[in-house]
Amino acid sequence: MQLLFIHSDYIEYEAKSKTRVAEEIEPARRKERIEEALVAFIAVESEDEKNVRYIVEKAVEEANSIFEQVNAERIVLYPYAHLSSELASPETSVEILRGLEADLLSRGVEVTRAPFGWYKSFTLRCKGHPLSELSRKITVLEGAEAKETVMEKQSKALEAEEKAVSHFFFTDEHGNLVGADDFEFEEKHENLKKFFVYESEKRREVDKIPPHVELMKRLEIADYEPASDPGNLRFYPKGKLIKSLLEDYVRNSVAAYGAVEVETPIMYSAVHPSLKDYLERFPARQYSMLGKGGKPDLFLRFAACFGQFLMSKEMSISYKNLPLKIFELAPSFRKEKRGELVGLRRLRKFTMPDMHTLCRDMDEALVEFEKQYEFCMRILADIGFSPKNYEVALRFTREFYDDGANKELIERLVGIAGKPVLIEMWDQRFFYFVLKFEFNFVDALGKASALSTVQIDVENADRYGITYTDADGARKSPIILHCSPSGAIERCIYALLEKAYLDMEEGVMPMLPLWLSPTQLRLIPVAERHLEYLEEILPELNGIMRVDVDDRDETVSKKIRDSGREWIPYVAVVGDKEVEKQTLSVTIRAESSKKKRKVEEMNVSALKERIEADLRDEPFRSLPLSYKLSERAKFVG
Ligand SMILES: [Zn+2]
Secondary structure, three states: OOOEEEEEEEEEEEEEEEEOOOOOOHHOOOOOEEEEEEEEEEEEEEHHHHHHHHHHHHHHHHHHHHHHHHOOOOOEEEHHHHHHEEEEHHHHHHHHHHHHHHHHHHHHOOOOOOOOOOEEEEEEEEEOOOOEEEEEEEOOOOOOOOOHHHHHHHHHHHHHHHHHOEEEEEOOOOOOOOOOOOOOOOHHHHHHHHHHHHHOOOOOOOOOOOOOHHHHOOOOOOOEOOOOOOOOEEOOHHHHHHHHHHHHHHHHHHHHOOOOOOOOEEEEOOHHHHHHHHHHOOOEEEEEEEEEHEEEEEEEEEOOOHHHHHHOOOOOOOOHOEEEEEEEEEEEEOOEEEEEEEHEEEOOOOEEEEEEEEOHHHHHHHHHHHHHHHHHHHHHHHHOOOOOHEEEEEEEHHHHHHHHHHHHHHHHHHHOOOOEEEEEEEOOOOOOOOEEEEEEEEEEOOOOEEEEEEEEEEOOOHHHHEEEEEEOOOEEOEEEEEEEEOOOHHHHHHHHHHHHHHHHHOOOOOOHHHHOOOOOEEEOOOHHHHHHHHHHHHHHHOOOOOOOEOOOOOOHHHHHHHHHOOOOOOOEOHHHHHHHHHOOEEEEEEHEEEEOOOOOEEEEHHHHHHHHHHOOOOOOOOOOOEEEEHHHOOOOO
């Protein structure tokens, strides 16, 4: 293999036309511009075919060491036949390039692979420092054996996934599929378009800081923790309150839906037979704890699936118990790539509401799937997202769709969403599920993140040996649904903040839903002498809403400004007039605009009734800080 490495300010390329041996690529991959990259121009040679594994391993070592030396931010793999006159076959070349890509990815390196077999135009600016241009030749040594690495197993899994061809469609209002190229996006489908672009590019890296990052800090919700691993955040009292309320809400809702709650361990043995397979498939995303000899000993769970499956395996389950729903509010861990971590969107530690439903057969699973689809919509509505705030994706295999009854199910699901949805259809099944949906939030930067999701799993009951006794006495494997009704709790907070920012851009006053606002009512005395009146009315309001008093030594206008910066839904100013008339002048944020505040004068019981009505049945927790602002320490700034 011949390699030429160039450390560049940027490289820009465009695949213009195919050669005979061109690989198929998505349109989004045709044209790219990549900044701050180590570009590796690569010619795979015929003698590399003798030991593909060895070549991949050596080339990765070489690339990685230069990558670290020059301190580049990412690597671009650029097939470049002109470096050699003795080229390998196109199949081997692509195999090796894919192997390089997978191996580097598994080391957490951000990689872009330029398409193979295309005539490409490119522009590149070389940095020009002493190490910015290096060439290497890698040859197969006689008798050299590549180490059997975990990485390689992963690359096989990745390869299998790449080979599985998927097709994107959209649905029209009748639920018919329209090819992605033929679909006409109307203005109101702007977000669906962004979602599709995000999906087809499959680039999860962060290129800009999303607006919620500033908000999560300023509102004293959460912040980075420099002493921990990236993606493990700290939550301040207000953030902890919001998180707890969301957790309470999801927990109560799944209980009402009929699930039973359990708790399973956070860490698992890396050599347990049921888990080993999985671990080897996705080693790069695991938080592993190394034991003797540097081999992974334990790993932290990425969701509650393992724990609940291991539990289910040992249970005695009758068909009469089905569908059986098991729920856990699971702290979960995924070692996401560093370049993908930002704010609350993608974390390495998060809380995943995770429900598994054991169903008697596919018929029952499909009925349950449809129910959970609607259940998830209700959950998101209560959290603060209407269907216009998220995009629906339905993904399934062709075989699934070709079954007439299933086609009707898909049409019904589209009807329930009430708008076009993105369809991904796989030619063959390569995941453990046959059908899945997600509700995806698209943020201010056009990045999409899944909130709710349900999958129909046809594989894991067998893998884990989970069975139930059917009416005829026979032991059978259930079909399992995986459901996260809301998606990660932290991600809900991210989406609420981004949504508030998007509202703000449209001139709407940003705020959190009332039930999640840390302070729901703020009382502002005009002077110290009005405090007494406030103390008198507090007992009537406490326990029903979170109310605080701005008793700081500040001007009234500053206090009003601060309450606005905190997005407080109800703010009541109390002066002589109010004390005399026993009323409150209440600013109602939800009905105010930037230009005009909506102020209503009402007595305490009218205000109480109004807020109680707005709060409906969502969970309630007390104020997480002292009710007097003068007594509070600042957590940020
Ligand atoms: Zn699961």
